Amino acid sequence: MKEKSVGIVKTEYFTFARPPKEVKLESGEKLGPITIAYETYGRLNKNRDNAILIAHALSGDAHAAGFHEGDKNPGWWDAMIGPAKAFDTDKYFVICSNVLGGCKGSTGPSSINPKTNKPYALEFPLITIKDMVDCQRELIDYLGIKKLLSVVGGSMGGMQVLQWLVSYPERINSAIPIATTLKHSPQQIAFNEVGRQTVMADHNWKAGNYYGGQPPAKGLAVARMIGHITYMSDISMAEKFGRVKKANKEPFKFTADFEVEGYLRYRGDNFVKRFDANSYLYITKAMDNFDLLEGRDIHNLFKGISAKVMVISFKSDWLYPSYQSKEIVRACKLAGLEATYCEIDSTYGHDAFLLETEEETHLVTHFLKKVFFNSEDKG
Amino acid sequence: MKEKSVGIVKTEYFTFARPPKEVKLESGEKLGPITIAYETYGRLNKNRDNAILIAHALSGDAHAAGFHEGDKNPGWWDAMIGPAKAFDTDKYFVICSNVLGGCKGSTGPSSINPKTNKPYALEFPLITIKDMVDCQRELIDYLGIKKLLSVVGGSMGGMQVLQWLVSYPERINSAIPIATTLKHSPQQIAFNEVGRQTVMADHNWKAGNYYGGQPPAKGLAVARMIGHITYMSDISMAEKFGRVKKANKEPFKFTADFEVEGYLRYRGDNFVKRFDANSYLYITKAMDNFDLLEGRDIHNLFKGISAKVMVISFKSDWLYPSYQSKEIVRACKLAGLEATYCEIDSTYGHDAFLLETEEETHLVTHFLKKVFFNSEDKG
Numbered sequence: 140m141k142e143k144s145v146g147i148v149k150t151e152y153f154t155f156a157r158p159p160k161e162v163k164l165e166s167g168e169k170l171g172p173i174t175i176a177y178e179t180y181g182r183l184n185k186n187r188d189n190a191i192l193i194a195h196a197l198s199g200d201a202h203a204a205g206f207h208e209g210d211k212n213p214g215w216w217d218a219m220i221g222p223a224k225a226f227d228t229d230k231y232f233v234i235c236s237n238v239l240g241g242c243k244g245s246t247g248p249s250s251i252n253p254k255t256n257k258p259y260a261l262e263f264p265l266i267t268i269k270d271m272v273d274c275q276r277e278l279i280d281y282l283g284i285k286k287l288l289s290v291v292g293g294s295m296g297g298m299q300v301l302q303w304l305v306s307y308p309e310r311i312n313s314a315i316p317i318a319t320t321l322k323h324s325p326q327q328i329a330f331n332e333v334g335r336q337t338v339m340a341d342h343n344w345k346a347g348n349y350y351g352g353q354p355p356a357k358g359l360a361v362a363r364m365i366g367h368i369t370y371m372s373d374i375s376m377a378e379k380f381g382r383v384k385k386a387n388k389e390p391f392k393f394t395a396d397f398e399v400e401g402y403l404r405y406r407g408d409n410f411v412k413r414f415d416a417n418s419y420l421y422i423t424k425a426m427d428n429f430d431l432l433e434g435r436d437i438h439n440l441f442k443g444i445s446a447k448v449m450v451i452s453f454k455s456d457w458l459y460p461s462y463q464s465k466e467i468v469r470a471c472k473l474a475g476l477e478a479t480y481c482e483i484d485s486t487y488g489h490d491a492f493l494l495e496t497e498e499e500t501h502l503v504t505h506f507l508k509k510v511f512f513n514s515e516d517k518g
Numbered sequence: 519m520k521e522k523s524v525g526i527v528k529t530e531y532f533t534f535a536r537p538p539k540e541v542k543l544e545s546g547e548k549l550g551p552i553t554i555a556y557e558t559y560g561r562l563n564k565n566r567d568n569a570i571l572i573a574h575a576l577s578g579d580a581h582a583a584g585f586h587e588g589d590k591n592p593g594w595w596d597a598m599i600g601p602a603k604a605f606d607t608d609k610y611f612v613i614c615s616n617v618l619g620g621c622k623g624s625t626g627p628s629s630i631n632p633k634t635n636k637p638y639a640l641e642f643p644l645i646t647i648k649d650m651v652d653c654q655r656e657l658i659d660y661l662g663i664k665k666l667l668s669v670v671g672g673s674m675g676g677m678q679v680l681q682w683l684v685s686y687p688e689r690i691n692s693a694i695p696i697a698t699t700l701k702h703s704p705q706q707i708a709f710n711e712v713g714r715q716t717v718m719a720d721h722n723w724k725a726g727n728y729y730g731g732q733p734p735a736k737g738l739a740v741a742r743m744i745g746h747i748t749y750m751s752d753i754s755m756a757e758k759f760g761r762v763k764k765a766n767k768e769p770f771k772f773t774a775d776f777e778v779e780g781y782l783r784y785r786g787d788n789f790v791k792r793f794d795a796n797s798y799l800y801i802t803k804a805m806d807n808f809d810l811l812e813g814r815d816i817h818n819l820f821k822g823i824s825a826k827v828m829v830i831s832f833k834s835d836w837l838y839p840s841y842q843s844k845e846i847v848r849a850c851k852l853a854g855l856e857a858t859y860c861e862i863d864s865t866y867g868h869d870a871f872l873l874e875t876e877e878e879t880h881l882v883t884h885f886l887k888k889v890f891f892n893s894e895d896k897g
Contacts, residue, residue: 166770265770322761324756325758326750326751326755328776328778329743329782330747332743332776332778332779333740333782336740336743336783337716337719339772340736340740341719342721357715357719361712361719364711364715365712365744367708368705368708368712371705373836376703376704376708377703377704379704380704381704382701382702382812391643392725393714393718396806396807397704397806398704399704399707399708400707400711403712404715407715427775427776428775430761433761
């Protein structure tokens with residue numbers, strides 16, 4: 140696959156609202172300066188109309204494609220981004236940034252609070268999906284892009300896409316929300332809440348003040364394990380693991396007996412090495428508070444917007460079920476938007492948005508070609 | 519409802535295999551003496567052929583009906599057991615016992631190990647659903663019952679019912695497995711495993727040796743929260759909670775914002791008061807190890823059995839989905855058993871087996887009447 144790769148890439152950083160200027164967040168609280176980590180692939184054309192913004196999910200980062208120097212594994216959506224891929228870097232200028240509140244270079248709870256010279260921890264303010272999108276808009280301004288060809292993302296990335304449609308419709312030509320929702324349901328909130336509870340129940344969490352000491356690794360690992368169950372499907376788990384037992388010669392003491400247990404523990408332990416527990420709390424909270432219908436009528440949600448929309452969902456995704464995607468399509472139709480809906484027949488569950496890249500490539504390629512052609516016409 | 523109640527009841531205790539005699543468990547390990555807590559409602563008739571055994575689920579106990587002296591709340595299946603109820607105590611003799619490994623009077627990890635005079639903790643041996651059923655058979659022997667009119671139970675109770683069919687088919691006239699499975703799936707194992715992980719990640723767990731000190735309350739509470747999400751359905755959560763927020767005037771520090779969060783925390787905290795964390799580990803492990811098809815062909819699973827079977831499942835139950843119940847029915851049909859299958863159209867998810875008592879009453883009443891009439895004929 141390396142021949143179709145964007146090759147070696149580097150994360151860049153953009154800082155705005157340097158003191159004394161601070162950015163006002165949706166909550167009313169102020170935060171600043173804010174740094175946003177981002178990567179770009181491909182080249183911005185002369186018309187500056189070939190830029191596509193990729194929004195990542197809960198545990199993602201700015202490194203969506205290519206390889207960091209010395210790394211064996213490419214970015215998280217490398218199968219979709221590169222020469223002749225869905226987001227064809229020979230044609231498009233692709234941008235991906237780490238969300239506000241994250242821990243991969245953007246300002247988040249593990250960043251140093253300039254007022255105290257210590258990590259923010261829980262002094263970090265409540266952030267929302269809208270705040271994340273506002274930071275992305277700052278980045279787009281900085282990059283000199285007036286109008287994005289498209290905004291794309293799955294899961295929490297899809298929430299950002301929908302927020303772009305509502306907050307900055309004049310700045311986007313099209314939108315591709317994948318496996319996402321207009322508002323988090325009680326079940327989605329509940330799963331995030333138990334994840335937060337496992338983190339906060341960890342003795343090492345210390346009300347968020349664990350920096351410099353032991354992080355709440357066990358709690359965060361279990362939170363991630365819960366996540367992984369919800370990202371897979373009953374069928375995909377059965378196909379992947381069955382009831383296969385691990386070889387184990389120790390006496391019985393609740394070690395992992397089944398392959399599925401070993402897999403979850405492995406994924407949980409791995410996550411801890413690359414993610415900050417407080418970021419996990421803040422970002423999941425932003426997802427839970429996401430509700431585009433709060434104070435808005437679905438009939439008016441997307442009114443007056445001209446962007447083209449393609450909504451994608453996956454049949455076996457029970458965490459972000461297809462009925463939620465259909466609700467997005469309904470909101471588009473009610474506003475007279477040109478909206479396409481595709482339900483991909485996958486058994487991978489919610490993970491499908493990262494795995495069904497062949498189907499997605501097919502859909503995205505055609506959709507973008509149409510949108511780009513139209514935008515060039517207008518240009 | 520009190521007029522249809524069995525009234526004030528008392529838990530009784532039956533101890534068998536007193537030292538030096540011990541009971542051999544399925545694992546090959548020995549345990550003894552074993553005490554089983556049980557309750558009975560109604561009267562055993564002269565023919566001793568009106569006895570029904572109720573098997574409880576993960577967090578249940580022997581107190582299935584009526585009121586303990588001074589209690590406001592009745593037993594866990596009171597809506598189903600009593601005069602003129604589904605399990606009509608004017609007609610039937612109803613027995614319910616706490617499972618081996620439990621913490622409500624039956625021998626479990628919190629019991630005193632006679633060899634050390636300390637609680638067993640993790641010295642307690644691995645137990646299985648078959649071991650639970652073997653203890654129930656000892657109790658039935660002790661009560662002088664040759665053949666049960668029926669064995670009934672939902673969820674883990676249903677696993678015990680299926681184990682009865684395999685282990686002691688000659689001792690039962692009928693069986694009603696509800697919302698259960700022939701074997702735990704990887705998804706079911708995974709949810710139990712994260713529950714165990716939250717318990718074991720709790721600083722207070724101390725490899726099971728917390729007796730006499732602080733129990734791993736936070737870990738167990740979160741395990742229970744995870745359980746509750748899986749017991750409900752996406753729809754039932756949406757109907758019960760929506761996105762209603764709790765009144766909260768404190769500054770934002772990850773307290774429960776949504777009703778659903780408050781509910782889960784409440785249920786989690788309550789569970790800790792009444793359940794032993796090590797019992798949670800052992801019992802969930804017994805569920806995960808349950809696999810009637812291990813080393814058996816589905817064609818022969820119930821071969822030669824004459825018991826009548828009624829299988830019940832619930833449409834919105836995604837933890838024990840209907841396809842698992844249909845698999846039970848298939849095994850019955852392959853063995854030529856008289857088996858009925860009823861899928862109740864409920865939105866309550868897995869909890870439905872405790873909540874859809876009206877529908878269940880209808881089904882159980884007719885089924886038992888038919889079985890009892892036939893057994894009297896034979897008698």
